[in-house]
Amino acid sequence: MDTPAVPLPQDAREQAVLDSLVVIRDKLLLLKQDRTTYIRSQDVIPLYDETISRVKELDEIRTETGNKEENRLDKVLESCFQLLSLFYLTIGRNNELPANYALTSTIKRLLDHLTEADLYSAKDLESIQTTLTNLSNSIKQAESREHKAENSPYLLKLLSNRVTKCLATLENLQKRLGRIGEPLLPTHEKLISILRSISLANTKAKFSSAEVQKLQKQLLDIGEKRKDGQFVDENGNVPQGSVELGELYQRCLKWSEMVLERKGSMPEQFRPTYETLVGIRNELEKLSLTQAWALRETDLYDFQRQLDKIDESRQNGNFYDDRGRPADLYTQRTMLYLIRRSYAYIYSFILASEPVSEALLPVYNQLQTLKRCLLEVRNSGGVSSVRELYPYSMKLNSLDNLRVDGKFVVNGDIPEGQGSVSELLAECFDLTYDLRVAAEEATASNSDGQ
Template structure:
């Protein structure tokens, strides 16, 4: 439990809890679009509270502990606000990076913990981190973000960069001669985790080919070492051999625990299976069915499960490490990656423009399909698409798409670019129109 809050900080705690409750209520409101002005207003309130908190702590003789409850609630609020900024299309503003940085850090920590990754797989994380760094630096230069929040974001950014650099350095220590073996072992470990998470009875037989392949890889060692073609011992032995042994252990554990996990870990397993299934559905449908703020619930549950681990393991009530660790860790890491994938795919488009954006996506897909199969076409065949684009175009007022309050929501450029692209494809198709007579 977080430590007791000092009397000086109690008013701050009450205020920030109230703001968190308001954000949660706003998140649940499905009858109205989230207004950008409402999000900005709450953000300004939070910024003022942070400034007051800093003043109080500057005058205090005691430093707050890491598990201070005020800090925990502020973290919740910044996470929620970050998702709200994304929901209203403000993805290119610094507050929107908070939740992404937190999720990215979880993904990197798990990669660092497991050692199951390749250098190529780190590239998307590196690029995403650079994108967020540019957003934060740009707001810093333009003084578009309050100093306390800037420090907090930079702290999270540096924390992510530190873990990423550790992963990159570790990968660079691997010689080119061992890279193919390491890459295959990474694949095997992940595939074993996926098999372990299955509930069908055939999964045990699916493990056998992997065991045979592991033995084949193991047989390439000479006196316990993997050798280079010239007979030398390439660097990265510990990394590859350690991963090989982990694959052996995972295969053995899955076979030994045919019921997936021990009974003591079954509740955690069931929760993770349910979370994974929900996130996989969300990854496919979030463009049409959800807001970024919907991820808040998943993040809370994953954090709660992750915090049950000690030294990377799930323990039972007696302090033992039950069977099923491989499966649970695979599911936990998979869920975090799904959350990150959904956040990363979020486009800077406000909620009122999402239906228009989705319609244009659909029109573009159909037009590209028609273009792929080729002409000639008749005017009648292209008429529905022309009418649909015209109806969307007519929704604009003075060249802008407006929301129900007459405001100009974020994402105009993206939607207009998509509309123009559809018109361009349609124009190309019209060149192949033939006379119906």
């Protein structure tokens, strides 16, 4: 596992902690790669406890020495927490404190990129605002007296600091967005949307000039609604933010022209990085279509590491080739778009992670599909006879029969997420019962009518 070029610890005791953490990280990586069996709580919790013990040691050493310099130990510790966090999601312990670490890492990246690009809409901030509020509440709850004993003070402090920093960045972004007056916000959101669509078209395997020209026409249509070069409201007044919106409009227009000129061609020296980024984006896009069935949360670690490495290789925001030459504006923007898009996918995957162990996911996913089908049947008028419900009832009973003493058991274990799966099963039974009653009543009233 390549760790960034960060110095080794000077203190011999810190070096011993580092050696222990490297062993833990390697165990976690081996566990992540093993596809022959489901990951169980008992595989993960001891490694988490061991990490927390090493952290306590480290805290004592640094309190004594007063060392605040970051070294390789901090990087390896970060990897351990990142992996453990994704493992907690994989085993369905989403509501426990360690599960939040990976989410805070991704949110920080997204917010830093939004700040740097200054291209975002209110919609982009809404989801992050909700997530950070939820994280903040979880941390406050974990800090409360009844939960304090079961949580590491180090992890609590670390997450609390991360969330506080993210909230401060978010507040700055919201203030910056406040420059745009209310009447102009829909136009602002539309421009951001077109800009992203152009960037998407620019990174497709087969470049389509027609697609970009169509988007460019949408931009020009927006531009034509200006009066004397200014964006106005429906009464013809110039609201606050008209100048900022005009600048954004020009940026979008220039970008569309640049993309049409370059047609997706990337300078040779940046092609390997570009292809890596396109590969990551495409893999994540594929996963977004089959996420419930194909994604193991720990898989996200490798994508994160690759993205972090490329993102951190930038100097003053730009990419440099082997000979120290900076990328031109087109190359820089194209690669940054791919990095941001990939982080956004990772964020959505972590948010969508269900509090169910991967051992129970096959049953959970089947019940989710069954529930969707039953809702569809109900919303389209129900069934004309009870017979039509047989396939659903048979599937439901076959899943219910997997339970032993009311619990779903997998290879002798009782995985996390029993409550979520049982609740979903009960919902499906309720839906089939309601449909059956409605069908029986309809059949009875038809018989009476005849």
